[in-house]
Amino acid sequence: MALTTPASLGGGIAAEQVRRQLTGNRSDVSGKAFQAILIAALATSIVILGVLVYDVAQTGSGTLTGRLGDFLQGSLRSQAEASGILQGLRGTFFIGVFTVVVAFPVGIASAIYLEEYARSTRLTRFIDVSIRNLAGVPSVVYGILGLAIFVKALGSFTGPDAQGRSVISAGLTLAILVLPIVIITSAEALRAVPAELREAAYGVGATTWEVTKHHVIPYAAPGILTGTVLALARALGEAAPLILVGAVTGFLSGGTGMSLDSLDERFTAMPIVITTWAGRPGADWEQATAAAIVVLLAVVLLANAIAILLRNRYEKKRG
């Protein structure tokens, strides 16, 4: 595309003259039109994002500015003006805790094994394929898994009084749901570690674990962190599996306890609150729903933005 011209002819003007002579002064109409279509496609996608955020913020602003304290500390009620999202926040908080405590260690350990230890045997290839397939399983199917195993089979353990439909079941189900994401993103971060780093450490007699612990993990840490934060955001926004494991979609008494004893009681979560309220008629409920969405979006998008910035920053640093 670029024609190089001698610098003595003077930069831009000369290049333009050469271009004109080569194209015979014709302008590239179809090329310009094509580019315009592409820009339109991209702009539409971005505008949709803008409209979505604006629309939700606009609808929810009344509730958020009018009674923010009540809204954050209130419980589910039959009247939109009196309803709050405390129970939803509590459920979502514990789901986040389960994801961090269960999915992160298992996922990162799994990625370390596959990248640093495993030789290409039939077993490791099978593990690899199963992870990739798990990543594509629809979330509602994970709900079935949670229903069959954590609610039905292990119900006496996960929630004896709630027939298994507790935040423990929900947290474990979502931890399993995001596990493949944690593994895949962590494995990618580990793969990006230069081989020289490992070879140098092996050269002075370190064992595989010493190499991994002292050199590979610190180098891959930002990438791993990015992946885990994205996975966490995904877990916080997921609703379908929660419906299947029996999140409360109507009214919930209690469900605000923050102690570990309260983990086996019935629960609800932010996405479920939003789903339930979205189905109720009337402008009041619409406003309450939008306000709840703003709170959820604030948490999820903030996590996403941090992860993306973190990754871009480290990508730049290392070229």
Add this chain to the structure above:
Amino acid sequence: MTSLASNPTSYSLEDFHGSRSRMRKERIVRAVLFTAASTSIVISVAIVASLIGEAWTFVSQVELAALWTDGWFPRRGMYDVKTLVSGSLIVTVIAMAVAGPLGLGAAVYLSEYAPATVRKVVKPALEILAGIPSVVLGFFALTFLSPVIVQRLNDEATQFNIAAAGIGVGILTIPLVASISEDAMRSVPMALREASYGLGARKITTTIRVVIPAAVSGLVAAFIVAVSRAIGETMVVFIAAGATGGSLFSTDIFRPGQTMTAAMASQAAGTDQVRGAGLTFQSLFFVGMLLFLVTLVLNVLASRFVRRVRQAY
């Protein structure tokens, strides 16, 4: 084994292994990591096992006539599979009509045209779009897409309708299509583009006749992954398409409808009351099995196509 003759003491391979405690630690760590890695297999098996049991009960006990009736009303013993499958298909087609052109257009622009500064701003924005929870898009589809777009296109459209849900699912899959397609096009070697320019081709010609054909397996993979995601998407349809109790067979996109996923969610939302009524509970697992198989096939297909790109370049 390796004895060094010149040295009075002889060494064996053992001596080079380091201290015994170090070796033991290494073995333990390895075992722990392996256990973690094998949980994926356990989970895969658990998913299949939890689906198969109840799904088999359903298949072996249901009357075949109940699988082909007027609609999907599990609580009344009407399990019309074609209602759900056609619902899923319609939603997917609408979603792809939205996400295909928009995602592909955005990807071509980002990969071939966009200046570095634009890329730097726009890519994170698309990634943020990818992070929006599906319940949010469900609400957006119901309160914005339905009244502002769909009901303006067709006066008779109900508030809950399949069209709005389909567009919502499409918006959700735009970033997916865009990012996989962009990766595919960026992995096309520069040399191909340069050869094309060297022959005097314009940018549009190079893009359409060189880059896109070279990246076609990746683009197909992007499309298949997006289809799989659209079929598996639950909450947008659950919120925006209505028909939570059940649905008559219908292909009208301006009326409420049901997909496989939404049917599962709405059934589970009510399992409190109807548990044990006939095969209602089992039908949930049957639909889940169907969904699992469809998405599995699509994902395997997509990874075949992705591998083809990797092999070529």
